[in-house]
Amino acid sequence: MARCAAALTTAAERHAWSEDVAADPWFGARVVTEEDARESHELLDRLASPEGVERVETVMRALASDANLPAAQTPEGWGAILDLTTDVRDTLDVFTPAVYSAP
Numbered sequence: 001m002a003r004c005a006a007a008l009t010t011a012a013e014r015h016a017w018s019e020d021v022a023a024d025p026w027f028g029a030r031v032v033t034e035e036d037a038r039e040s041h042e043l044l045d046r047l048a049s050p051e052g053v054e055r056v057e058t059v060m061r062a063l064a065s066d067a068n069l070p071a072a073q074t075p076e077g078w079g080a081i082l083d084l085t086t087d088v089r090d091t092l093d094v095f096t097p098a099v100y101s102a103p
Helices: 002-013 034-048 050-066 075-093 097-101
Strands: none
């Protein structure tokens, strides 16, 4: 664990990631224990595998289709679709139930 902490400290000192928390996919993640680190590593291995990428692509195509959006061709495009659908969800969350039942 100490080796990981040292490596992360070095990476931070070398500005290995952006200080813009909105652009940081790890912002808010809690990887505190060795078990957390192991689980995170396993998840990333699964996602980075050909099967994982294929699964994410399938889910993203379905999301785009359900939202009547064009399918993205790149992971960057997937991010744009996720950002858009998150913004829509956040907007709809502020409406009270009465808005949906109004004639």
